[in-house]
Amino acid sequence: MARIAIISGSPSASSRLEGVLDFIQQAIVQAGLDVEWIQVRNLAPEDLVYSRFDSLAIVEANRVIAEADAVVVASPIYKASYTGVLKTFLDLIPQKGLEGKVVLPLAIGGTIAHLLAIDHAFKPVLSALGAHHILPGAFVLDTQVQRLEDGSFLLNDEIGHRLTQVAETFIQEVSWRAERNKLSSLSQGIALT
Template identity: 35%
Template structure:
């Protein structure tokens, strides 16, 4: 599969439309775009929240949730990020994940990220998010990104966030590079034998 045909979907678990977490997910999508990926989309739990709050039956999803699930199903690569509240990802994020068919994400490449007030919350990446997506049979990328809230500050007009340092963007680039490599898979066996 060529870079141009890859479908990458970002999923932000933030509960507000303007958030550090969504900014982080958008940075991942921008990094994929720099590699030539053009089929990029962003799902926001904040925008899905009104529908999630009234949905408990995975077989009776409202149209907005059906569309979100369809986007994830069609994705080749998924970027997942959540703010950390009370030591875990957001409840509505988990509720959305609970509505997914266990086979939906099987074999998909997933990048993991989170935001929080202190580095202590970074454990959510390895102890909660990675096991969660391993349950689905997804292939999680080794390099994760955790951002302290202080790493992103609002611009003067309050319309968006900007990074205090360049280091997170470098880590995002590494994670994206790993995802593209992982998604491409190993070289054909005959090629590997010839190379030896």
């Protein structure tokens, strides 16, 4: 079974980004895939700021990424880029930590002016971490996600439809790669006997 790591770069537990990620997680789980979360805001600030690669929490987060077949990387957009807390964590991922993984970038922002943040901010750093298969992802306006009184979130129809398509594409890519790797392993096993 394929494993997915979801990295939330939001500094706030009440961020509308969490509503977007919950939606994506539900689609992934319904497809029968495993999900593990890395909430960067829950990592010790000292570990992030002082680049403590040997911190148990950082080692564990990097294990989650290393064992994942695919990674969702998500952040609110502040001043045309992902959050600083996400950047400090990305700096602690090994140089080729995303190599061979399907990567889905997601962003949420207050204005359409940040629409290209995925292409101009996310993709260069993801590529620097070895990611070669970066999906187009999705940019969501925060007005498309409503925070309800009970703390849950409601996505408007347009973004719900678009995120459904994004999730389906992501799941298909992950499933296809997992099947390909399985067949490759089987053929190598047969060749060795």
